[in-house]
Amino acid sequence: MLSSLRIASRRAVAARNVSALRAASTWANVPQGPPDAILGITEAFKADTFPGKINLGVGAYRDDKGKPYVLPSVLKAEDKVIQSRLNKEYAGITGVPEFTKAAAVLAYGADSSALNRLAITQSISGTGALRIGGEFIKKFYPGAKAIYIPEPSWANHAAVFKDSGLTVHKYAYYNKATIGLDFEGLLADVNKAEPGSVFLFHACAHNPTGIDPTPEQWKQIEQAVKNKGHYSFFDMAYQGFASGDIHTDAFAVRHFVEQGHNICLAQSFAKNMGLYGERIGAFSVVCADAAEQKRVDSQIKIIVRPLYSNPPIHGARIAAQILNTPELYEEWLKEVKEMADRIITMRALLKENLEKLGSKHDWSHITSQIGMFAYTGLTPEQMAGLAEEHVYATKDGRISVAGITSENVGRLAEAIFKVKG
Numbered sequence: 379m380l381s382s383l384r385i386a387s388r389r390a391v392a393a394r395n396v397s398a399l400r401a402a403s404t405w406a407n408v409p410q411g412p413p414d415a416i417l418g419i420t421e422a423f424k425a426d427t428f429p430g431k432i433n434l435g436v437g438a439y440r441d442d443k444g445k446p447y448v449l450p451s452v453l454k455a456e457d458k459v460i461q462s463r464l465n466k467e468y469a470g471i472t473g474v475p476e477f478t479k480a481a482a483v484l485a486y487g488a489d490s491s492a493l494n495r496l497a498i499t500q501s502i503s504g505t506g507a508l509r510i511g512g513e514f515i516k517k518f519y520p521g522a523k524a525i526y527i528p529e530p531s532w533a534n535h536a537a538v539f540k541d542s543g544l545t546v547h548k549y550a551y552y553n554k555a556t557i558g559l560d561f562e563g564l565l566a567d568v569n570k571a572e573p574g575s576v577f578l579f580h581a582c583a584h585n586p587t588g589i590d591p592t593p594e595q596w597k598q599i600e601q602a603v604k605n606k607g608h609y610s611f612f613d614m615a616y617q618g619f620a621s622g623d624i625h626t627d628a629f630a631v632r633h634f635v636e637q638g639h640n641i642c643l644a645q646s647f648a649k650n651m652g653l654y655g656e657r658i659g660a661f662s663v664v665c666a667d668a669a670e671q672k673r674v675d676s677q678i679k680i681i682v683r684p685l686y687s688n689p690p691i692h693g694a695r696i697a698a699q700i701l702n703t704p705e706l707y708e709e710w711l712k713e714v715k716e717m718a719d720r721i722i723t724m725r726a727l728l729k730e731n732l733e734k735l736g737s738k739h740d741w742s743h744i745t746s747q748i749g750m751f752a753y754t755g756l757t758p759e760q761m762a763g764l765a766e767e768h769v770y771a772t773k774d775g776r777i778s779v780a781g782i783t784s785e786n787v788g789r790l791a792e793a794i795f796k797v798k799g
Contacts, residue, residue, distance in 0.1 A: 415435075415533075415772050415773070416435050416436075416437065416772070419433065419435035419770045419771065419772065420433070420435065420436075422765065422770055423435070423770045426768055426770075428768040430768060430786070430789055431768040431769075431770070432768065432769045432770065432781060432782075432786050432789070432790055432793075433770050433781050434769060434770060434771040434777040434778050434779075434781040434782070434790075435770055435771050435772060435778060435781075436778050436780065436781055437750070437751075437778060438648075438649075438654055438780065439619075439649065439652060439717055439750070439780045440780045440781060440783075441720075442720065442783050442784055442785075443783065443785075444781070444783050444785075444786075447652060447717075448652055449651060449652050449710065449713045449714075450709065450713065451700055451706050451709040451710040451713055452651060452652060452653065452696060452700070452710075454706060454709075455696045455697075455699035455700045455703070455706055456696050456699075458699050458703075459692070459695045459696055459699060464695070466691070468687075468688050469500070469688050469689055469690075469691050469694070470688060471499070471679045471682050471683055471687070471688050472498070472499035472500060472675070472678065472679060472682070473499060473500020473501075473660075473688070473689045473694055474500060474689075474691055474694040474695060474698060476695075476698040476702060477500060477658075477660075477694040477695070477697050477698040477701070478498045478499065478500055478660055480697075480698055480701035480702050481498070481500075481645055481647075481660040481662075481697070481701070482496055482498050482660070482662060483701075484617065484624065484628075484645075484701060485614060485617065485628060485631060485643060485645055485660075485662070486628075486631065486632060486635060486664075487625070487628070487632055490632065490635060491635070491636075492635050492664045494668065495664065495665045495666065495667055495668055495670070495671045496662050496663070496664055496665065496671065497662065497663045497665055497671050497674040497675040497678055498660055498661070498662035498663075499660065499661050499662075499675075499678050499679075499682060500658070500659070500660055500689045500694055501644070501659040501660055501661045501689065502657045502659065502686060502689060502690075503646050503647070503648055503657040503658060503659040504613065504615045504644050504645065504646030504648065504659045505534060505538065505646075505659075506657070506659055506661075506686075506689075507643075507644035507645060507646070507659045507660060507661035508534075508535070508538045508539070508613065508644045508661075509538050509541070509542060509685070510661045510678065510681055510682060510685070511542075511611055511642050511644055511661055512525070512538055512539045512541075512542025512543070512544055513542050513543075513681045513685075514642070514663070514674075514677065514678065514681060515542070515544060515576060515611070515642075516542050516543040516544055517677070517681070518677065519576065519609065520574075521572075521574035521575065521576070521609070522545070522572065522574070522575065522576075523543065523544055523545065524544055524545035524546070524547055524575065524576065525539050525544050525545075525546060525547070525576045525577070525578055525611065526546075526547045526548065526549045526567070526571060526575060526576065526577045526578065527539070527546060527547075527548060527549070527578045528548070528549055528550075528551035528552075528564075528578070528579075528580065528584070529548035529549065529550060529551055529552065530551070530552060530586055530587065530774070531548075531551075531578070531580075531585075531586075532580075532585045532586065532613075533586075535578065535613075539578075547571075547575075549563075549564060549567035549568065549571070549577070550563025550564050550566065550567050551563075551564055551584075551587070551589075552587050552589065552753070554755075556743075557743040557753060557755040558589055558743060558746070559589050559590075559591060559595070561591065561595055564591075564599065565598065565599065565602055568599065568602045568603060568606060568608065569602055569605075569606060571606065571608065573606050573607045573608070574606075574607045574608065574609065575606070575608050575609070576608070576609045576610075576611055577603065577608050577609070577610055577611065578611045578612075578613060579599075579610060579611070579612050579613070579630065580612075580613055580614075580615075581612045581613065581614035581616075581617070581627065581628065581630050581631050581643075582614065582616055582617065582620040582621070582626075582627040582628075582629075582630070582748070582749070583615070583616035583619065583620035583627070583748055583749025583750065583751075584749070585615070585749070585750075585751055586751050586753065586772075586774065586776040587747065587751070587753040587776075588747030588748055588749050588750075588751050588752045588753060588779075589743075589746075589747055589748075589753065590620075590748055590749075591630075593629055593633075596629065596630045596633060597633065600630075600633060600634055600637050600639070603634075603639070604637065604638070604639070609641075610634055610639050610641045610642075611641065611642050611643075611644075612630065612631050612634070612641055612642070612643045612644070613643075613644045614627075614628070614631060614643060614644065614645050614646070615644075615645075615646040615648070615649060616646075616649050616650065616749050616750070617645070617650055618650045618711070618714040618715070618718070619649045619650040619714055619717060619718055619749065619750070620718065620748050620749045621718060621748065622714065622715035622717075622718035622719055622722075623715070624711070624714075631643060635664060639664075640663070640664040640665060640666060641663075641664050642661070642662065642663045642664070643660075643661070643662045643663075643664075644659065644660075644661055645659055645660040645661075645662075646658075646659045647659060647693075647697050649750065650714050651696075651697060651700065651710070651714075653693050653696065653697065656690070656692065656693025656694075656696065657690065657693065658693040658694055658696075658697050661678070663678070721749070721750060721779050721780065722745075724779050724782040724783070724784075724787060725744050725745045725747070725752065725779055726745055727782075727784065727787045728741075728744055728779075728782060728787055728790065728791055728794075729741045729742070729744045729745050731787055731788055731790075731791030731792075732744075732791045732794060732795060734791075735791060735792065735795045736795075737795050737798070737799060738799065739798060739799065743755065749779075750778055750779060750780050751776050751777070751778055751779065752776070752777050752779050753774075753775055753776055754775045754776070754777055754794070755775055756775040756794070756797065756798060757775065758773040758774070758775075760775075760797040760798055761773050761774075761775060763796070763797035764793055764794070764797055767792075767793035767796060767797070768793075769790060769793045769794075
């Protein structure tokens with residue numbers, strides 16, 4: 379028998395070996411990732427006990443009471459889907475056909491020449507559409523495996539394209555001095571880029587600035603892109619939600635196609651239908667002809683299959699009901715305009731309240747910008763000052779106009795006036 383001393387010694391050795399194994403864990407060298415800015419805002423907002431606190435970091439529509447809003451047309455469409463007692467079989471790799479066909483018509487227009495030569499797939503909202511597009515460009519684009527995105531752009535754009543294997547470049551977009559579009563810088567960068575470069579354009583309601591080119595400026599951008607032989611990738615996350623009119627918001631996409639560009643497009647139905655958690659989107663490529671469409675479609679399926687096999691069906695069925703049922707479609711058009719109009723009204727009220735307080739600053743950019751987000755022109759230090767006033771938003775001065783209500787707009791203006799004057 380082993381002595382008690384020897385047993386104790388062996389136990390000590392075993393304990394040291396376990397400790398060594400723990401120290402040499404497979405994931406011991408995984409670094410801590412940087413904090414998420416929006417999550418940080420949300421946590422700070424929740425921890426604040428001040429009754430008049432304001433959250434302007436949220437990237438989802440809110441009603442005038444600051445509550446999440448489900449569109450009545452969505453509720454009706456969902457009831458129809460549920461009452462239909464449809465099966466839960468897999469969708470095809472490219473999704474629910476009734477949805478993708480209607481999504482294409484919504485984006486390109488019912489009379490578009492693109493519809494008969496379009497390769498389209500349902501995606502995991504707009505983010506998934508961008509990722510499919512990035513993968514497709516990486517595999518098949520004959521030019522440089524790179525993409526130009528605006529500076530600034532939606533925070534996830536660079537990450538999506540880098541993870542797709544593309545090199546990400548920036549082109550001028552925001553003029554800090556005017557809090558407006560740097561149109562000359564944008565055109566200069568389009569003209570300086572290597573011929574045949576890929577450019578990402580926000581179709582409408584540029585995120586994060588809310589600054590869009592005018593139709594005339596879009597025409598000049600199109601001409602510059604054509605002259606250099608560049609390829610255009612559009613991200614349209616806010617069709618209808620920006621101006622309140624689906625055709626106005628699709629102007630750039632449709633103009634480029636009309637001028638002969640075989641673009642690709644990422645669509646999202648999170649904002650304009652309020653289907654945030656359903657993750658409904660579409661990715662499409664305008665092809666030269668039906669034969670090319672068939673080949674492109676086959677390769678999109680090959681990309682999608684190992685990513686997520688096939689997309690979810692419930693939200694796509696809801697969107698399809700709205701887009702394909704005339705009375706629901708008309709109701710939805712009115713509702714999306716009401717959401718856009720509320721955003722426009724909050725912009726006007728914020729500007730009006732700031733001017734009433736005696737601010738000498740020019741706040742015209744608040745109303746000239748469009749969509750859910752606004753660039754205030756406030757510095758990181760001033761945004762920190764807003765947080766001390768119980769107003770929470772990102773440090774770059776971006777605010778979500780959806781977080782403004784008729785009840786809190788006065789106090790928001792007072793907080794901005796306090797830090798900016």
